Amino acid sequence: MGNKKSRKVAVLEELSRGFTKRSLDGGYMDDPEFRKAYGEYFGTVGFEKGIALSREIKNRGITAFNGKKRLSAIDLGTGTGEFVRGLSEGLLEESAHEIDLLCVDRSRAALQDLSDHWIRPVPIRLRLREAILPDRKDLLEEVTGEIDLLSMANLLAENEDRLSGFRDLLATFFSRLSPGGMMILVEPADRRSSRALLSLGDDLLGRFPDLHVEAPCPNDRRGPCPALEDPADWCHEDRPTPFSSTMKRTAASLGHIKDSLKMTYLVLSRRAGEGEAGPRSLRLVSPLHKEKGMAWGLFCDGKALIRLRLLNRNRHEDTKAFGRLRRGDSIVDPRTAGSTPGREGGFVEWPTGESVVGVRRSDGTLWEISREEN
Ligand SMILES: C[S@@+](CC[C@H](N)C(=O)[O-])C[C@H]1O[C@@H](n2cnc3c(N)ncnc32)[C@H](O)[C@@H]1O
Numbered sequence: 456m457g458n459k460k461s462r463k464v465a466v467l468e469e470l471s472r473g474f475t476k477r478s479l480d481g482g483y484m485d486d487p488e489f490r491k492a493y494g495e496y497f498g499t500v501g502f503e504k505g506i507a508l509s510r511e512i513k514n515r516g517i518t519a520f521n522g523k524k525r526l527s528a529i530d531l532g533t534g535t536g537e538f539v540r541g542l543s544e545g546l547l548e549e550s551a552h553e554i555d556l557l558c559v560d561r562s563r564a565a566l567q568d569l570s571d572h573w574i575r576p577v578p579i580r581l582r583l584r585e586a587i588l589p590d591r592k593d594l595l596e597e598v599t600g601e602i603d604l605l606s607m608a609n610l611l612a613e614n615e616d617r618l619s620g621f622r623d624l625l626a627t628f629f630s631r632l633s634p635g636g637m638m639i640l641v642e643p644a645d646r647r648s649s650r651a652l653l654s655l656g657d658d659l660l661g662r663f664p665d666l667h668v669e670a671p672c673p674n675d676r677r678g679p680c681p682a683l684e685d686p687a688d689w690c691h692e693d694r695p696t697p698f699s700s701t702m703k704r705t706a707a708s709l710g711h712i713k714d715s716l717k718m719t720y721l722v723l724s725r726r727a728g729e730g731e732a733g734p735r736s737l738r739l740v741s742p743l744h745k746e747k748g749m750a751w752g753l754f755c756d757g758k759a760l761i762r763l764r765l766l767n768r769n770r771h772e773d774t775k776a777f778g779r780l781r782r783g784d785s786i787v788d789p790r791t792a793g794s795t796p797g798r799e800g801g802f803v804e805w806p807t808g809e810s811v812v813g814v815r816r817s818d819g820t821l822w823e824i825s826r827e828e829n
Pocket of ligand 1 (some may be wrong): 481484497498501531532533534535536537538559560561562565587588589607610613614703719730
């Protein structure tokens with residue numbers, strides 16, 4: 456029993472090290488031991504990410520797929536399939552009566568495991584395609600008509616030498632995306648993977664005027680991602696999530712703490728017109744730092760990053776919610792109220808007299824501070 460357990464941990468350690476150092480052999484998913492360990496640990500996290508992003512899309516009130524009832528979806532780099540299962544069960548299943556889901560991976564064995572073990576909700580028709588991406592534009596021939604959802608999780612991180620090929624592949628898929636169609640793209644929370652995904656997003660934004668960033672960026676961002684300006688910078692989410700005690704124990708034996716979902720992600724949609732109406736917002740893209748005499752954080756307005764602080768002496772009834780901000784939350788940009796914030800020591804000061812007004816929590820739920828306090 457003890458030996459069996461330590462063997463599983465050893466395999467997970469090898470996988471984890473391989474992902475971090477980019478040293479895994481390309482065919483690692485063909486090894487049954489790797490595949491099983493991946494599915495049980497990383498796959499469980501992937502499933503939760505699929506569920507969390509589905510929930511966020513619903514919380515944000517995004518009208519996915521323009522209400523279509525027959526959907527065509529494609530998942531790239533499916534592996535053992537837990538991420539796309541999370542999306543299917545969290546979002547697709549309740550959106551449509553009939554779903555054609557094409558799963559693509561270089562490992563036939565991984566795809567077969569998914570097909571063998573997934574007790575699928577009735578509307579999902581699963582198709583498997585073994586292919587080495589991104590060099591298979593003929594994949595489009597597998598999808599007749601428009602695509603409603605393209606998902607891709609943790610694939611760029613294993614293909615850093617082929618990023619331009621992936622850009623072209625996704626651009627080809629975007630040109631086939633239906634009105635109201637979406638792309639849900641996720642990569643690990645590390646600098647290289649994050650920057651790779653964000654620059655791919657920028658490339659698509661530059662090519663397609665009807666592409667919109669639904670999440671996580673604020674204010675219907677159109678221009679370049681401000682995190683890419685500084686080569687040392689990147690952007691990620693760290694969303695609190697409960698995991699089972701088994702998952703937490705496995706994580707601890709790997710030296711990880713498993714209490715949140717860490718990822719870089721983009722939810723992109725194809726639609727004409729402007730994004731969500733409403734006040735301009737700022738999104739907290741760092742932890743909130745509480746230091747002597749102040750609280751501060753790095754905020755993004757979709758164009759630039761702002762080091763915004765609230766001095767404790769300016770903390771009062773209308774601003775105290777600042778101290779409760781968590782990474783990913785958004786608030787009304789206090790600069791839009793007309794007051795000019797001061798600057799000192801590299802900080803933008805919270806403008807005197809402005810209240811902190813919540814917009815959304817990181818999971819997309821509307822954040823009404825006044826209701827929360829009652
Ligand atoms: C880290 S796993 C991600 C699996 C799943 N999407 C998830 O997030 O849990 C990456 C998967 O991509 C596949 N893969 C990596 N490079 C690939 C390529 N160039 N073409 C096709 N599949 C690839 C691997 O076989 C593996 O199954």
